[in-house]
Amino acid sequence: MSAETTAEETPADLARGETAGRARPWTLALACVAMFMLMLDVTVVNVALQDLRTSLGASFAGLQWVIDSYTLALAAFLLTGGSLADRLGRKRVFLVGLVVFTLSSLAAGLAQDVVTLNIARGAQGLGAALLFSVGPALIGHEFRGADRGKAFGLFGAIAGLALALGPLIGGLLTDALSWRWIFLVNVPIGLLALAAGMLWLRESRQPATHRVDWFGMLAFGLGLALLVLGFLRGESSGWTSATILGCFAVGVLLLVAFVLIERHLGDRAMFDLSLLRIGTFSGVCLATLLSNATSLAAVFLQLSYVQNVLGYSPWDTGLRLMPMMMTLFVVSAVTGGLLAKMAPGVLIGLSIAFIALGMGLMVLVHPHSSWTAMLPSMIVTGIGMGLFNPPRAAVTIGVVRPEKAGMASGMGETFQQVGVAIGVAAFGALFHHKVVVAFTASQAGSALGGTAHTVGQAVATGGTTTLSGSVAPGQLTAVTEAARSAFVDSLSSVMVLCAWVAAVGAVIAFVWIRRRDLHESAQAPVAAD
Template sequence: MSAENQPAAGATGGSARGWTLALACVAMFMLMLDVTVVNVALQHLRKTFDAGFSDLQWVIDSYTLTLAAFLLTGGSLADRLGRKRVFTTGLALFTASSLAAGLAQDVLTLNLARGVQGVGAAVLFSVGPALIGHEFRGADRGKAFGLFGGIAGLALALGPLIGGLLTDGLSWRWIFLVNVPIGVAALVIGLAKLNESREKSPHPVDWTGMVTFGAGLALLVLGFLRAETSGWTSAPILGAFAGGLALLAVFAVVELRRGEAAMFDMSLLRIRTFTGVCLATLLSNATSLAAVFLQISYVQNVLGYTPWQTGLRFMPMMITLFVVAGVTGGTLANANPGVLIGASIGFIAVGMGLITLVEPGSGWTAMLPSMIVTGIGMGLFNPPRAAITIGVVRPEKGGMASGMGETFQQVGVAVGVAAFGALFHHKVLADFTASGAGGALGARAESVGRQVAAAGTGGLQDSVPADSLAEVTAAARSAFVDALGDVMIWCAVFAAIGAVIGFVLINRRDLHESARSDAPVPNAPVPA
């Protein structure tokens, strides 16, 4: 073992491994909780800050955008500067920005804090799996990632419920403030207990790659977010898309020229399994997280449930996710990874298609088939994804591989929420204005339609005459439900493509020997 990878003075291998897994799981719990906990509080945020649909999208996308943009940076810096150092820095940044978000007095400040929070989350997302991959080998690595995936599933399961409890019982601010004491405690333990590790001969930091990738991704997501408002063919939107694609092309050229010194090692994309898991991850997250965002909006804005009540009604999906993730974790050492990934996204696709069972007059129970099947798919997907992503490289490259894999995950979330959200907004507006009730409103139909897309049927009594309220409400509910079904079908199609990619490209032969079940475990006792 190289000097760079020796356990820290005073730490034993076994205890360091335990603390590493525990802290990575705690960090993952906070991060995954933040993915879903915010959704149920969006309508309280809308009322507090008088925010529109686009502003609410930014509450999610300002986090996922910076998270996606800095994932490569986090993983690359960790391999070069030290995984413990970078991980604890990210933890401190995430904790401080959570405090700022909880204290925000306007939506701009909140979204700026969420952006900084995403930077800290990027570091934790990319370095956490690399820390586990460095400390664990073979069958033990499979078990560790099984627990890691189960904790991610638990956070997703509890997210809507915790968000509803904090929002209704205290304030939406506590969905952010709750991170502060947990983050401080984890930071103290991490500084004391984690081992340091890094590449043996690190290359200089790839600043050009960091800037071109982050800026290019930001412009692309900005284009999706603002296209519905500004017009898809308007000069600013076309400029954002063109600029984003140009910067990403420059990034690709820079990374190819840097070779082994690149923050994004293009040679990894020659490995079928790595390419397969990245593309499958992109499509899975682009569809599943966008679906959750829109379905929670339906339960709150059309069915009229409070955040706490919404969280309770999403528990069937989330409990299914958690249980399946826990069972899947125990099979990682022996299961075919391509079958796991392909089947998981296949379940997600079917679950999204089942949302068509919901009709304008349906209650929330019409969503149960979709919730259960989607929960099975998400639970199957989470444990193997991280393990496969770093499993194709030697351990000292784990940070880069993890950062690349997490980048595809979070790019999927950011682009998916933005793109499918824009499609949903367009469909609601078009269906409502084309309805008889919308036509009767005349010039006001478009503004009311935008209100329906952002806030459902709530508040219509303040926007339309009393004598037409019933008719407008029925048309609004029909437009919302029809648009939800149409968008979920598109989500199902893209998820199905991800399933095919998983089945075809991912295989066990591409895994590095340290990821296989017969690999030796580091720091294991030497037989007498």
């Protein structure tokens, strides 16, 4: 150390630098562990859905609620989580999130009916909201410039690893033990992460604090819940019924009220509307919403096809999903190095374009195809999903100064989870409707007379695996053939629609996301776009 350096640095400065040096790897590690648990819960739940259906007697809408109760709570509380983190302290909110997520995972693993499970999943979503919103902000506070890009690259790779291992872990736990262990496995991990966080995380907050925006949170959460409820119940209650139209109307009105509340609160709002005037922030939020609405809905439907039509067990389903998940992991692991070399709009636009192309390739699957017909779709989709998350997370918080990273992260993650909740509900409802219509219109369905609609609903929920107990033996072969065709044809048409919606997201990313909108703390030493 030079004499000049010694003269300028006080013992307090050196102590702070040493503390920061120790905190950085622990901060990154804990954010990655939290992300691993949260992303793992997405894919392990998906492969266990059919076991949940038989164990708890859940309907197709009940299975959608297993996903949507989690994502609804996640979306509803993300903004509050980011806002609370900035105001009360990111370490404190992160640790509270770990406690809530761990306890609710225990409750989900012990649930005896689907209603209790979905309540526990909602509580999981609350804990996940705190972790989702704070994790990227903790990384953004500790890392700057090119180091931030590398940190987010690792962060994205861990998320990709969780998605990659999720189907195998979920299949193994479900087949070897029980579906309950896909939730119970979070308990020891959460306890260890909590102990490490208490010891090693550094506290950070935004100096200017305001009261929590409870009215805004209530309007947003209820509005979103009513929209999703309308999609989930539309098929059974009737799309033009007073109940469903009322859900959509009141949901939209509450979301409009939410915008008005946030505008009235100004800088005290949990949703900073001024950020939406930044083209890059609006672009990444809209692109994220469209990408997640389509890709996660597509995975939900693909897993249903593999298990309910092809007849694979959870473990075998997990194995057949590995080409997509391992591609996702490998690509996300190398994407961090691209953040400083490529324009963010180009990188995010390319990622969503790959996702759109991958979903479109599901047209290669026919009623009598083997699972290998899905390989082109899975690999191309995996490339897109692997490219997507690291630049999305970095750009979302990169447009604001570091002390407002919690709010920006919460807003970005909200668009992500709103996309999942609405996408799974809307595209799942469309798929369910198409299967029922296609089956009842078939020759075998017409021969069933008044029971065709009921059998069609069973096909949409459980594929061809549930037909033997509901159809006469003499009709079983013809009905199974019609059910298979209705299921696969409906899947292909919904996937094509998903591809077109995702393509719109890619165009938005190419046009709106620009490096010059990023805050100086997020700028890397590269040439301008």
